[in-house]
Amino acid sequence: MYVKLTQKCDSFAKWMEMALENGHRLQKHGGTIIFAGTEKDDDTSMFAIIHYQSMEGLKSFKEDQEFTDIRAAAGAHVETTEATILNENPLVNFPEINKNP
Numbered sequence: 001m002y003v004k005l006t007q008k009c010d011s012f013a014k015w016m017e018m019a020l021e022n023g024h025r026l027q028k029h030g031g032t033i034i035f036a037g038t039e040k041d042d043d044t045s046m047f048a049i050i051h052y053q054s055m056e057g058l059k060s061f062k063e064d065q066e067f068t069d070i071r072a073a074a075g076a077h078v079e080t081t082e083a084t085i086l087n088e089n090p091l092v093n094f095p096e097i098n099k100n101p
Contacts, residue, residue, distance in 0.1 A: 001051070001054070001086075001088065002086040002088075003050050003083050003085055003086065004047060004086055006045075006046070006047045006080075006081070007046060007047075007078065007082070008080045009075050009077060010044065012043050012044075012046050015071075015075060015076055016036070018070060018071065018074030018076075019036065022067065025064070025070070026061070029058070029061040029064065030054060030057030031052050031053075031057060031058075031061060033048055034049040035048065036048035036049075049086070
């Protein structure tokens with residue numbers, strides 16, 4: 001299942017550093033970040049498209065207080081996080097890009 005997460009943060013660069021250091025925590029919940037970024041002119045309004053293997057994985061992510069505390073320490077305004085479940089059949093990576101044909 002795909003989920004769109006939106007939230008405010010102090011700085012996307014700081015959030016991304018935290019994400020890169022804690023990928024194993026997201027994997028523990030069956031999650032993979034497909035895309036994360038901000039609006040071009042606002043480094044504090046971020047969003048991410050995350051694929052979870054199951055609804056249980058999303059639920060365990062939401063309930064992981066230790067990971068929530070780590071995200072907050074990295075400047076994520078976790079109280080602003082909103083999760084929207086997306087459709088089950090998205091168009092992803094189309095057309096496929098071949099860098100070295």
